[in-house]
Structures are given as C-alpha cells and as structure tokens.
Amino acid sequence: MSQEITQDILSQAVKDVIAKFGKMNLAELERMLHLSRQQLRHLQKNDFKLMPNGNTGKSKTTKISPFSEFINTEYLAKGIKNSSVIFDALRRQGYKGSHTSVKAYISKHLDLVPARRILAANTPNRGRRYVTEPGEMFQMDWGFVNVCDNYGNIWQCACFAMVCHHCGLRYVEFFPSAKQENLFIGMVHAFMVMGVPKTVLTDNMKSVVIKRLGDGTPVWNKEYEAFQTLIGFKTKLCKVAHPFTKGAVERLILYVKQNFIVGKTFTNITDLNNEARTWCYEKNNVITRSRDVVPMEEHYKHEAFSILPEIARLIPYLAPMRTISYDGYVNYENRIYGVPLCYSGKFVRVQRTGDVLKILTPDTHDELYAHHVNWSKKPNNCIGQWSLEPEEQPTQKVTSTLAFVPPRDTSRRFDRFSILKEDSFNDK
Incomplete structure (x- = not known):
C-alpha cells in the first residue's frame, strides 16, 4: 500500500465515486487513487479502512x-x-x-569498516614549491592523448613534453608510441630548440632506469646512460608515486589534452607535430603569470645552456637500427617500407623527418633509399625493389661431379636414306 494514501483521502474518494455513480465503481476509484485493482478489492473487504501492517510491532529477528x-x-x-x-x-x-x-x-x-588509509598526526607538507636557475633543470614526461583525424577516426599517440623549470619554455612532440628510441629522438629535438641543461628531472620509467638498489641508488638503462654521457647532462629521478615534484610538465600535458587537442582534427603525425610546433611558439611568446616572464624572451637571454655534439654522433639516436626482411622490407612505426632486395638480411638505420623517411647504411650513414610517408598500412614499395634480385645459390655445398660426355657425330645421320635411294634406282 502506498504511503501517500491516508484514511481521509481514501474516504473522500469513496464518497465522490458513490455520489457520481450511485454505487461503488472500482475502475473510477483506480483512476483517482492510482492503486491496483487487487489493492482496491482488499480495501473493499475492509469497508475501505486502512489496516495496520501485520508485521507492525513484531521483532525483526533473523538467523544472523x-x-x-x-x-x-x-x-x-x-x-x-x-x-x-x-x-x-x-x-x-x-x-x-x-x-x-x-x-x-x-x-x-x-x-x-575503518578507512584503508589513516592519516598520521602532524603529517608534513608533501608538496613544496622550488625554483631553479637558468640552465639548471628541465622537466620531462610522457603523456597519451586521443586524436581525431579528418575521417572521424580516433587514434592514440604518445605526447613527449619538456619544460624549462626556470622560465616555463615548452616543447611538445608527438610519436606513435613511447618507445625508448622515440624518447631519444624527442630529447634530441628538444635540446636543439632549448639547449642542453645540467639536469633532467623525469619519472622512474623503464627506458631510463631499470631499478633502485637498497640505498636508493638508481641502476640506469645502459642505452640511456650512454646517451646522457654523450649529450653531457645528468638525470634526476622523482620520488615514486610523487608526480607533483615535476608539476610543471604534468600541467603542460594536461594543458595539451584540455587546450591543444580539443576540437581539432589532424591528418597524421606530421600534421599534428606541425600544429604543435606553431602552438608552442604562440604560447612561449605569452607572459606566464606564475613567473611573470615571457618564456621565449627569458630563456634565450641567458647563455647557461650547453650545445649538442656534432650531428654525426647523434645519428645513432635519431635513426634507430632495423633489419631488412627476406622479402626486402623494413618495419618502422608499424609500417613497412621497401628496400632493394640485394640488401635483404642486412642492418640499416631508419630516420623520419616530417613525411620523408630515409634508409641509411649503419656505419657511414649513406642514404640507400628515401620514401615519402603516406601513413598508409599498405606496404610502401621502392622502385626496382626486386629487379636486382641476386642469383639464388644452393643451400649446401655441391660434392658430386658430372663426367664429360663427348658430343655425338651427327654429320652422316642422313647417309642411310641416300643408300636406300640408290638401291631402288638400280632395281629399275
């Protein structure tokens, strides 16, 4: 029984129905009170008096x-x-x-049930603001964003971000994935724009550090350790699960997701990076309220940054190593590109600049072939990919020899026909 129906409402409704029809009409009463026909019949048996629930006053004792x-x-x-x-x-x-x-x-x-975490008394402040001098520290991090292309498809890409902690100068670049080779490419490109600092602050990612010893000493990734030694900077790691130590770059990635990506469509990674480069240039020329400086002006008026080594020493990091497959293809960024088949099974270096992908020799870095990247999943063949196919050699050494058979003398093979012709003529 609905709790909204009281005895006064029920009695008045019954009087109105009887006055209208001269007798009780349950259909009309159902429309007025919005009760089911079964409930009204039960009330009619009790002369339309609301009776208390049978369980009222009973103790609710259960087995438990x-x-x-x-x-x-x-x-x-x-x-x-x-x-x-x-x-x-x-x-x-x-x-x-x-x-x-x-x-x-x-x-x-x-x-x-008590709370899972109980805050200790007199907990010190975990977040403290700090400042650094020009050229002292950059903050670096990865973020993942969902991008919409011109066809309405959503695809995910990795956003590499680096910020100067002194002035807030920003650098953003997008990659198909957050592999270590893409980390090296993004860092080199950022250093080309921003200079090389004394220290880079980053997370405990596996492409940077493998583990920590008992005293907290980091065990660096071998490739990353060689990279920072070549460039000439040191790496400082954040405390685990303590992201606001590098809050500037965390805020930049959030700003990219909420400001740069929203409401825009992009054709491919190249188009996305071109737009990001323009966007960073515009934002770097606007005054930063928290620092009260224009990052572009503040950053480049100091000569506290180191310069990169010569480009030839950076090629191994800008052009990752790849192996050419047996059918003459090299895989890069989840797409395959053709190479002349004569190089099958050899090692090459692959470097993409914008929409141009170059395939280089591993040692001398000479260009073997250049592809125009169309960002299609279809294989990108090169001209004459199979025309220079080498002669296939036997898989095992040949041990048997073929004896020399002299050619047959066929100069008199028609003499028998001439003999038969002479005999037939003599018979006549």
Missing part, C-alpha cells in the same frame, strides 16, 4: 541476528569484509543461514 556482535567486532571493525571468510567462521559458530544473508549484512554495515 545472534551473530551480529561477533561479525562487527571480530571482522568488520578489523577491516575484514570478505563474505566467504565471515560465512565460514559463522558456520563454525553454529550459523544455519545462507551466504547471501551474510553478504546483505556486510553491505548494510560497511560504515563499521
């Missing part, structure tokens, strides 16, 4: 009620809310009810 204190003190108060564990313990105490009743009791008394 005698064990409530045991559950509250021994399990819920100690943070244990696993229904299977509590059910097994209750069965040993003599409980005859079901597992479902235990689940229902736990869900109604979750307020007894």
